[in-house]
Amino acid sequence: MEVLLFLAASLRISVPYALAAVGASFSERGGVINIALEGIMLHGALAYTLAAYWSGDPWLGLAAAVLAGVLTAALHALVTVGFKADQITSGLGINLLAAGLTRFVLIQVFHSSSNSPRVVGLPEWDLLGLRRIPALGPTIAAPLMLIAIALTLGAQWLVFRSVFGLRLRSLGERPEAAASLGLSVPLYRTLGVLLSGALAGLAGAWLASEQHCFTDGMTNGRGYIAIAAMIVGKWSPLGAAAACLLFGAAEALQITLQGSGFPSEPLQMLPYLVTMLALAGFIGRAVPPRAVGVPYDPEKH
């Protein structure tokens, strides 16, 4: 039972990471680094809260979160694909913007600089009686949990088995070659970024729905952990989700050990250290797509 409860906690913690990390693999496979995930998640969480607060309908909240995610990602796409500016700088700019803007809205709408009033969370789905599995039931019955699992599997198929995925990957490796075959590099890259925005928006919705409110800075670095997981997972959706489970388990262990006298910081550092080791080639070689981070500019070729 203890083990099952621990597993349930790990799964719950992993969901937002996995959604954002799976999304990031779309963006990066197409050649666009998406450090803006942190800000996109924050916008998603706020949009969920606002829509759920005004309408009382959590599904409307979910839709609003996806919309906010896509719109924020569109800004990233405009700057990086449209204007061909540096992707990392753009991502950081969006994260700064989101941190300020969400607090601004929080103060204007809810007259609080720390949190919103309570809003409804997403209801449970009792599919096939999954709800009755001991300990794990409530976690598995969360709609976004099921959606995250389905999206991960779907994304793995889409990236590695579909025509769209082949095209997307080709322009993350050699955009000139893809363009010479008549593919629109800007179109596909934009699609990759927007997809990652939609998923990161969902991740934000999960956070707000779980906590039943929006709190200032509630993403708390999760967007960066998602990027790390995607790297450890070698730019594949399944690998990214697996890394998220590992990171989620480390965090669950941290919570379990709270109050036991064992310091939590070493476990806190774990995801970051694992990522650095993976990047340096100590845990298998993490090789990024060849053209990731490089704006595609035919004029410069």
Next chain:
Amino acid sequence: MSAAPGAVHVPPAARAPGPPARAALLRSLAPLIAVAVSLAIGAVFILAIGEDPLAIYGLILRESLGTGYGIGQTLFRATPLVFTGLAVALGFRAGLFNIGVEGQLYLGGFAAALVGLAVGGWPAALALPLTIAAAAAAGALWGAIPGVLKARFGAHEVINTIMLNFVAFALASYLGRPHFEPATVRTAELAPGVHLPRLEGLLPALHGSPANLSLVIALATAAGVAVLLFRTRFGFELRAVGLNAPAAACGGIAVGRVQALAMAISGAIAGLGGVNFVLGYKHFFELGFTAGAGFLGIAVALIGRNHPIGVIVAALFFGALSSGGLVINQRVPKELVEALQGIVILLAISAHEVLDRIARRMR
């Protein structure tokens, strides 16, 4: 080069700008356009919540630059930004993106506090330089790690510096706990011997503001960076690596060594920034004291176009916005200023690319 009397001598810069000069001029407009447009966007937000943008901006200007206290606040807030802006700019010059400035600044302040606590009883002439050096050393170490990983394994410094930021936060919390005051997340107060004096002692007009001697260290660092970049052999190598690493390698420059050193120096500058808060203002280390000053350094470097003088000007601009933001907080949430900082970054890089394209067409 003296012109003969009567001859019309026109220095090169004063001639009608030819296409290359005009293109360079055009590119240098990007930061100004970015600032102007983001202030306009800010005005829309201010209008949306029913305030008068001109009045609000006027208030920011008056309160941040119109009084001695306001100027002091602006200088105080600009000080860490000079350090972090310089750190990012030096990295950019070497073709490296140091996003780890936040963590390096953080550990710099942490090291200064720990060493300051240890040597507080020593003579100030010895203790103060040692404490300041500790800040730089901690930052240098934290910058060197991604630098070496890049040089040795080709690991991307952007991801590693992001990861190291989070490791730094956890590390300071872990190592600091035994030194924290009961039930707080801050260390005990440092002995007066390791305090950096406030500028109000020298300039009474700044009375009451926390601007301190760190500003002088910041300006000296800016001068040092300028000399290093433009007047030394290493600076030449650093810029060569930044412009074209393969070509620099062909020219016999040890690219890996330059990159690792550049990251260490960048980290040292960032770490040094920690003294503003720890030695010059609060006289203790507190978890979370950096409050994004490291990330804002990226905006400062962008707007300052990676030049030490530009960095100082940009740091003053952001410092003024931040000290003015406090004053308007009653009428317009100061968070608007934070959002505008992000918008400035997005606009600066976009405007740069657009102007660059136009400039290339002019040739």
